[in-house]
Amino acid sequence: MNNQLISIKNLVKYFPIKKGVFRNTVGWVKAVDDVSFDIYSGETLGLVGESGCGKSTTAMTILRLEEPTGGDIIYQGKNLAKISKNNMRKYRKDLQVIFQDPYSSLDPRMKIKDIIAEGLAAHHILNKKKRYKKVAEILERVGIVPEYMERFPHEFSGGQRQRIGIARALALDPKIIICDEAVSALDVSIRSQIINLFKELQREFHLTYLFIAHDLSVIKYISDRVAVMYLGKIVEIAPKDIFFQNTLHPYAQALVSAVPVPNPDFKKKRIILKGDVPSPANPPEGCRFHPRCSKAMDICSKKEPLLKEIEKNHFVACHLY
């Protein structure tokens, strides 16, 4: 559990805002702004936050599907942020991704067997016959009858497609799988099947997950550690038990308190946040959360709080602590 598999250091991703006839850059959307964290081998790191907080951009930047504006991604002693695209290809099979929408993430014109074998072919692993044999094994493992490999994506339901997406990621024996809202689009009864599948596969193949979700209940169930993002920054990161017992950042507290609990007798003090999330193109000065924070002090609008270790392994970016 203690060896870092991948280290993200000061990751930055800005998107230009272009305006006018000459498409001049008039500003920057600071989607990910100085984010650092490690992912340990065999763990699940849950990354949670609301839409637009930069959690997906963080994932896409780690995968180099978006070019990072700055920062380092250290994996096996190499800085993935700095190596050439060509060199990056070698590492892609170690870093796989599963997307949210099982409808748009599978090519409708490819057979299931080709969707899953595509990665193997691109990396010249095995010959064609062996590849399909492997596809059949993986399909069986994720709960799809291997005979279905001749079919097309539209013949499957949402839950089954997500299983196919998982099979595609598994085919390359990855080290890390980034799950970007991988269970959010699924119905309740199907969702628990897929979440349990994720857990089983992790044990079986010693996988490491970066599990991105907006649903804290799912994060609580699946993660070993939890990181909360707000407007491009990580505001709190801690082992799961510590995080849920002692949530410290006011935003994280509000987030936890806002989750509806399926128990009509469950009484809790709900923190209702004022207003909406500000635009990441023009984030507030100082602490980005201060305009919505009930505990904001003078310093919060002036100085940006840094992520610091409050107790062992529990990091919070807030002037209160």
Added chain:
Amino acid sequence: MVNDNKTKILQVKDLKTYFFTENGIVKAVDGVDFEIYQGETLGLVGESGCGKSVTAFSIVKLLDYPGKTVGGQVFFRGEDLLKKTEKKMRQIRGKEISLIFQEPMTSLNPVFTIGFQITEALTVHYKISKSKAQEKAVQLLEKVGIPIPEQRINEYPHQLSGGMRQRAMIAMALACDPTLLIADEPTTSLDVTIQAQILELMKTLLKEFNSSLIMITHDLGVIAEIADRIAVMYAGKIVEYTDTRSIFYNPLHPYTYGLLTSIPRLDLDIEKLDSIPGLVPDPLHFPEGCKFHPRCPFATAKCRKEEPVLKEVENKHMVRCWHFEKVKEEAKKIAFTGRLAVSE
């Protein structure tokens, strides 16, 4: 829990809505019965395709081809809506029964200002001057918590955030003091902190207006918070129908039980989630007998042949299952884990 002394606002009896597709008849809603009393919130829960939205659209007769309500009655204040003409329905929709939809971006008209869309409801249903309507619209926006309503009223939907748009939708729905609100997944596309704001707002306004609400959602957390009574739907039928506490503490249908034990919980540490095996059946080929039997751990030969009826098995607790007693036993067994608690 059911308020016998309160006025019954809506009574749906044996509602049947079928879709006549090229591939066959889809029985989206197949014999649904429920009622709603004044000031009460009824939760309609189920997964995609179970017929909960079609039920709502059938009530207000907003079905598109190839959908058609083929049977049943919908009594709204004693009159059968299904017998009413489109002209009469237009007078009822938006005035006495209002709808709030999931996606505020697609359900608001992008080419008209927020103010225009709210005042439209008022000017259509009441003899009221434009300036009066405008005034009322500002009040409504203020009531739903939109800051600087005088300015917002002249803005277009794209200028508002998701949460603000949903607030504007609620303002529109409330414009004519409706007796009944139907909300179809109103918070599903919103972030949790915004969802909390909207739920809080809906609860306050319902109390203030003493309106009834049909809340359609798949989220058991949301429903626990807002509903007085719950109807759980599966494959076009209500499978369990009772008050909210009984659903969560004393589930009698295996589907309800399965849903409750397969959701991750923020308030509990769960070692392993249960899951309901298999898939939601294809609506063109529903199984024989009980529609849930292929996924049901309690299923017997009887379930495969005979479809159970929805009947009252405990006080005001209706369930559609041959083996509800076994489900009750099973629920008792896991009660100590906190995931279900038995109320007796």
